[in-house]
Amino acid sequence: MQMTGNTIFITGGASGIGRGLAEAFHARGNTVIIGGRRKALLEDVVAENPGMDMIELDVADLASIETAAGELVTRHPSLNVLVNNAGIMPFDNAAGRIDDVVAQKIIDTNLLGPIRLSSALVGHLKMRPHATIIYNTSVLAYLPLAVTAVYSATKAALHSYALSQRFMLRDTTVSVQEIAPPWVNTDLIKKSDDPRAMALEDFIAQTMQGLETSDEEVVVEAIKAIRANPGPHEHALVNAFNADIIAHPIPV
Template identity: 45%
Template sequence: MNISGNTIFIPGATSGIGLALALELRAKGNTIIVGGRRADLLDKIAAEHPGIDAIKIDTTDPASIDSAAKEVLAKHPDLNVLVTMAGIMRIEDWHQPESFLTSAETTVTTNVLGPIRLIAAFIEHLRAQPDATIVTVSSGLAFAPLKVTPSYNASKAAIHMLSESLRLQLADTTVKVVELEPPAVRTSLLPGQENSEFAMPLDEFVAEVVALLEAQPDAKEIQVERVKFLRYGEARGDYDQVVATLNASDPHGR
């Protein structure tokens, strides 16, 4: 992915990593469209950052995805990058089904079906572009589980394998597939995570991500240094130690 000259749609960019990444990519010379469910946040972003387009989208709703895709492509026919950022993370207790089932279903709908439906809505358009990129967003927890977030871990592992598979299938097209693999970052993904000493500061994370994109335009996976402890535990042969350390040190690993 080239670092500049793109038209980029980022559903799930009204806060956190999505918004911070949108602003950094805009500063690098890209046209940015952010998407989200809350009209008030979209209006605020558009007012505070002239030139950024903001489109309402609920990635859990297939009709909303289809409608937003039509609006994005009508306004921005040169769109060539889709970042499937939207996602949720829930703490779950799997001792009793009534305590986790609704959360698990919502997590899978948002984190797995959402990206699948987004890609389906844009893939024909992206394939027609001379140079296009799909950026998926998995997690370090795709490779080492946090015990209190089973559905989130599983959903991000699914995104990792989906990314691997799509990259193979789309190798005969102009569409690249890049997987972004965040560690814990100081956002509101979980309660209290914004101030967690175990989470990476948001500005540091996004700065490192953009630097990696700039330095490695052909990268398949974007991994800040901090996520490699989780990402490569199995390859290093210390997976059990990684899992134990993760669940002993994380404030939510109780």
């Protein structure tokens, strides 16, 4: 994608990967707008990055999406990049009863939220000379973490949606890129400084380098082997991965 001269909206931009991307794009001179539910955190990020803007948004709520999309286009008619970053990651137990309220919240936030927001803005984006929609999925889209089964499933579904949307937009000015992070040291689960988690600064640096290309998917070096489809050996890979996680639990 083009890395300068953009007007970029980033959901979940108050913390973690969203904030990291927002500040990296802002440092390159782009106009950056961050969105999220936590107004105070949004205001803190904007205050620390003069020139950045914010819009309150709950991606799990369709009415909030429609309101925010209208406000974005009105206030920032040059908008040409959408980064669907917001997400939640509660743990669950697929061997037992899944909490339906929590599961629906995960689906609304991680899957329907990006689909609805992209749908609300794609007409505007197609009128721009060059535009990009970015989806933040996860390495768990390819290698599910059994103790976050619903989360992993939403990321796999979002990866599938991005593939379809990319094809459908092939003859327009809108490109679609996907970021698939590994475990990054953020507060998505708990900022624990676990040595298995990639430093946020390193992830942002490698991801920005990847976004400079026309690659459909941007994956950091640490997960390239996982992304290289295991094919018929998928089940053994998934089982071994999750057995190791059980033996060395993620701090919660």
